[in-house]
Amino acid sequence: MELLFALGLIAIKIALLIAMLLLLPLPLTWLERKIAGHMQQRMGPMRVGWHGLLQPVADGIKLLTKEDHIPAEADRFLFKLAPILALAPPFVVFVAIPFGESISVLNAEITLYVSNLNVALLFVFAVIGLEVYGVIFGGWAANSKYAVLGSLRTCAQMISYEIPMGFAVVGVVMLAQSMSLVDIVRAQSDLWNIVYQPIGFFVFFVAGLAEAQRIPFDLAEAEGDLGAGFHTEYSGIRFALFMVSEYVVVLLVSVLSVILFFGGWNGALIPLPPLLWFALKVAFFIYVFMWFRFTLPRYRYDQLMAIGWKVLLPLSMANIIITGIAFT
């Protein structure tokens, strides 16, 4: 009975999580287009629903009913596999992400995470690294020049930015003496990590931008020079899967920034429910992502590599050393 209850709870949590992650890209696309519009003194979508609120639904229906085109020369199996491979890892990662401590429903304490892994951080980085396979396969299988170039760029970019990203969070782990994300947040209940780890946060966030392939590091899908990069040949629902995965990664990087550096669900100044604090912080980071996107131009490829290896990597190393000397 006990076991059955626990299993049922996990199933419900996972279902909720998947529903949330699948539905969240809808408001996010709307938000992104609105922000883009207003930053360019336009209005963004206005005509479907109130202020274009139903625009993502219309776009979704359009994408679902579009022809699912597979190029004649494509490797059909890999071509079909790639969107799923790109989508699955960001979803899997959320298993280890805590959204808060716990809430009590009907006298039962329910934790706001699927599992509290003791190596959660390692798990997150290991799994999110797998996302690059979807991109590589997508670019390769399409058998198109643009797609291959895009996926080559993505590989190089993902691999070189994962290293500083991994090093950047070592400081956080040293401070919390734990790799469990819940413990990391608990360790920040007095003072957020951003105070101790500004360099770590800087490196993490820049590498996160690159990881999510957002401007200024969106070389993989640089519209100007590569068509659409690795998903040039994709259409319809498969293209939608790539888009969903992109937004989930944006969400993931925002959530990780909040958990690792901005105190997770710990509030400050105003007493609000922890879950609300968490959501507010994440929303702020998502806004920052979009703000960056419509402010900055794109880096050149060699600049991208130079930033990754010559700036971020030494910075993250220095951060580890400073943290080691100062706080342990």
Added chain:
Amino acid sequence: MSRIVDRAGTWIGWALFADLASAFTLTFGYMFSKPVTMQYPDKEKWLPYSRYRGHHFLKRDEEGEIKCVACELCARICPCDCIEVVPYEDENGKRHPAKFEIDTARCLFCGLCEDACPADAIALGQQYEFSSFSSRDLVIGRDDLLGKPGKAMTGGGVVTARLNTEQDVLVEASEPQGYNWWRNIRRT
């Protein structure tokens, strides 16, 4: 000396991402500035200037007779060859067009027909909403051309409008001048 300070200043600015910061403040400022979008056709509609070259119209003289003398000069000068005039002679011995057709699907709205006309009979008016699902509907005959709206009198500006899917776009309230739609555009 000043150059050294200048350089040092640039360097300090660079290290503190001064350029990025100014970029972000700029976009943030824009984010909360008023959009310049003209919400056509939901809320607003643009009024053409009097020099605007829209849909053609044929004029009548004081007696209500069609001004066109069917000289076919407009058909001759038209670079797209989209005017077709067939003349006839009425009981007073005056030439008038029996058939006057403009294929607006081919027309490029150059206005040469207006310039060429010796009788000041044809001109390009203010109407710009005549899209159609069929290119056959875009061939406009003589009687339709006589009924088309003439040159704009007010000129420029934006007025409130409302989309009426049954008919064309309806202009609901039309202040004579409308508003200046450059008013929200930031020029720095």
